[in-house]
Amino acid sequence: xxxxxxxxxxxxxxxxxxxxxxxxxxxxxxxxxxxxxxxxxxxxxxxxxxxxxxxxxxxxxxxxxxxxxxxxxxxxxxxxxxxxxxxxxxxxxxxxxxxxxxxxxxxxxxxxxxxxxxxxxxxxxxxxxxxxxxxxxxxxxxxxxxxxxxxxxxxxxxxxxxxxxxxxxxxxxxxxxxxxxxxxxxxxxxxxxxxxxxxxxxxxxxxxxxxxxxxxxxxxxxxxxxxxxxxxxxxxxxxxxxxxxxxxxxxxxxxxxxxxxxxxxxxxxxxxxxxxxxxxxxxxxxxxxxxxxxxxxxxxxxxxxxxxxxxxxx
Amino acid sequence: xxxxxxxxxxxxxxxxxxxxxxxxxxxxxxxxxxxxxxxxxxxxxxxxxxxxxxxxxxxxxxxxxxxxxxxxxxxxxxxxxxxxxxxxxxxxxxxxxxxxxxxxxxxxxxxxxxxxxxxxxxxxxxxxxxxxxxxxxxxxxxxxxxxxxxxxxxxxxxxxxxxxxxxxxxxxxxxxxxxxxxxxxxxxxxxxxxxxxxxxxxxxxxxxxxxxxxxxxxxxxxxxxxxxxxxxxxxxxxxxxxxxxxxxxxxxxxxxxxxxxxxxxxxxxxxxxxxxxxxxxxxxxxxxxxx
Numbered sequence: 106x107x108x109x110x111x112x113x114x115x116x117x118x119x120x121x122x123x124x125x126x127x128x129x130x131x132x133x134x135x136x137x138x139x140x141x142x143x144x145x146x147x148x149x150x151x152x153x154x155x156x157x158x159x160x161x162x163x164x165x166x167x168x169x170x171x172x173x174x175x176x177x178x179x180x181x182x183x184x185x186x187x188x189x190x191x192x193x194x195x196x197x198x199x200x201x202x203x204x205x206x207x208x209x210x211x212x213x214x215x216x217x218x219x220x221x222x223x224x225x226x227x228x229x230x231x232x233x234x235x236x237x238x239x240x241x242x243x244x245x246x247x248x249x250x251x252x253x254x255x256x257x258x259x260x261x262x263x264x265x266x267x268x269x270x271x272x273x274x275x276x277x278x279x280x281x282x283x284x285x286x287x288x289x290x291x292x293x294x295x296x297x298x299x300x301x302x303x304x305x306x307x308x309x310x311x312x313x314x315x316x317x318x319x320x321x322x323x324x325x326x327x328x329x330x331x332x333x334x335x336x337x338x339x340x341x342x343x344x345x346x347x348x349x350x351x352x353x354x355x356x357x358x359x360x361x362x363x364x365x366x367x368x369x370x371x372x373x374x375x376x377x378x379x380x381x382x383x384x385x386x387x388x389x390x391x392x393x394x395x396x397x398x399x400x401x402x403x404x405x406x407x408x409x410x411x412x413x414x415x416x417x418x419x
Numbered sequence: 420x421x422x423x424x425x426x427x428x429x430x431x432x433x434x435x436x437x438x439x440x441x442x443x444x445x446x447x448x449x450x451x452x453x454x455x456x457x458x459x460x461x462x463x464x465x466x467x468x469x470x471x472x473x474x475x476x477x478x479x480x481x482x483x484x485x486x487x488x489x490x491x492x493x494x495x496x497x498x499x500x501x502x503x504x505x506x507x508x509x510x511x512x513x514x515x516x517x518x519x520x521x522x523x524x525x526x527x528x529x530x531x532x533x534x535x536x537x538x539x540x541x542x543x544x545x546x547x548x549x550x551x552x553x554x555x556x557x558x559x560x561x562x563x564x565x566x567x568x569x570x571x572x573x574x575x576x577x578x579x580x581x582x583x584x585x586x587x588x589x590x591x592x593x594x595x596x597x598x599x600x601x602x603x604x605x606x607x608x609x610x611x612x613x614x615x616x617x618x619x620x621x622x623x624x625x626x627x628x629x630x631x632x633x634x635x636x637x638x639x640x641x642x643x644x645x646x647x648x649x650x651x652x653x654x655x656x657x658x659x660x661x662x663x664x665x666x667x668x669x670x671x672x673x674x675x676x677x678x679x680x681x682x683x684x685x686x687x688x689x690x691x692x693x694x695x696x697x698x699x700x701x702x703x704x705x706x707x708x709x710x
Contacts, residue, residue, distance in 0.1 A: 209701075216700055218521055219458070219648075224693070229689075399523050
């Protein structure tokens, strides 16, 4: 399937999802759905760096929060429409991703992972001490109840996140089948050999971190409007970091389908568990699933299915 | 001028005492990450586990937390050896330690933290011991025993480990694992077994570090996260795999943090370690005493 065709098909699917959700006629579907979609974007973004190049990013929450806080900043300065804010969030997080990558990607892989953890704490400290965006008290964003052609505001946010999902998936799938994707794969499989055969590894890794960071920032930008009251602890929550790793790992990291499957499954499971059990238990489930899957099914659900199909062919 | 000599010297002393404690927290990672190349980001989770065990024993039997932790070391050693066995079978043997091994430890960190929250809640817990409270005064210098005792215990732990690594056969074999595994095999020592022992020791130190932590400050399950950055910052700053480097790195970080909280306010202190880590990675990735 050509990239243009894929974009068209996924847009059609997205429209179907939106109108399907409207049929239910209950705003809760949109609130829950928004969170799941947000995780699809985060997981896909994480996978562009983690799955394709093999560099682990523990700082998803930092990139996400950066998008959210750039929205808070501009909301106070001069309110802008959300699509513009999404672009700004993407640029801010992308630039930070680039800077981070430049500092650490010349070293062994583990340093990058540790530095991303560090980044999350530095930025959280910075935000806590920055009164303009609310500091440790947090910031209120008052969202309108309705928006002209669509109706309830949450449906508008849902639609925006749905478009981001289409963008992220098209992006990931496009990369996978391009020269860029093959370059990423050589880095994942054997960076030294890739470097020796003339693959510009540093440049490719920087492209991956920037892209991945930008998509995470874009996912975070509408968040203040969704939640209404943004605190550092909610924007920098560890659940973003753990989910954006667990979802691709459980789904499968080698293709764009994996994070999608992982995010939809795990995201919905968490929505159900939050309502029926408690939010602490649902985080425990995510953690246990992550540990279980990396030990038992290292290639995720997609890998399992692929193995089974291959065996049947023989 | 408001910046008095008293304040300055006390900030330095407080920094050194804090640095001593950081030594105990980091020394395990110095072994696992520095020597064995196992990026155990779950290390702080084991430390918090140690804190809670010291807390439970202290609350029910009134036993000294540091004494408890020394008794607990063999249990933590076995725990560490078990974790290594899983890590080896699932990741190292298959050559997947980078992506999946890291995720494994991250998951472990997360699961431990959430389990502790489910069992104990998010309240701060503390212990009671005779050295929590009183201070010694040497002229203008304050020496709170709550900080001094952990610092001394940590330095003793460092001394013991340094002796073990340099004087015994197994200790030297552990250092050799990092350098030449084939040569180690020729000496009739299995690298896997040596690594299991080393990782066990690294986790055993967290029992002590956890007890020291709960002596110094009240503990709740997510406190551990603050230490991830500190621990790796110290490890990288001191130079990977060098225990004396770890002590120097820990002292440096302690002093810088103590200055930051004295002169800029404690809310900035967490960023110091990470800032230091990023700077070290950017300018001198081999650390101060790197191999």
